[in-house]
Amino acid sequence: MSIKESSTNNENKKTLESSCSEIYAVNLISGRWILSICYHLKHGKLRFFELKDRIHNISERMLTLQLKKMEQEELVAKKVYAEVPIRVEYELTEIGKKLIPVLDQLEIWGKEHKKIKKITDHK
Structure with missing residues (x-):
């Protein structure tokens, strides 16, 4: 879903992003699929259908x-290779690779939170 450029919501988002780097960063990687794509690319280059096969339930269009x-x-x-059939690979850029430690920390935090939530849900 795209936000209308002149909407109050969009203006609020831009204001928050400009005043808070954390919000800017979270907005870059938010959404259902971006973190998953980053997670799979952190191990190296992948072709489109390799990504598609590893990320269950994502449609080709959404990917x-x-x-x-x-x-x-x-x-x-x-990277597009001039081959027949055409070969396309995706990889994290240098700035994208700097997300890897963040992903690792999110994984640790997520596991801890799930464990705590599971305990509190059973009370």
């Missing part, structure tokens, strides 16, 4: 849109 967004934000690089 294409998310990769395009990530390219625009310079999180991933796309």
Whole structure:
């Protein structure tokens, strides 16, 4: 879903992003699929259908849109090889690779939170 450029919501988002780097960063990687794509690319280059096979339930269209967004934000690089059939690979850019320690910390935090939540849900 796209936010109308002149909407109050969009203005609020821009104001928050400009005043808070954490919010800016979270907005870059937010959404259902971007972190998952980063997670799979942290291990190295992957072709489109390799990514598609590893990310269950993502449609080809959604993967294409998310990769395009990530390219625009310079999180991933796309390399097209002049071969028949055409070969396209995606990999994290240098700035995208700097997300890897953040992903690792999010994984640790997520596991801890799930464990705590599971305990409190059973009370």
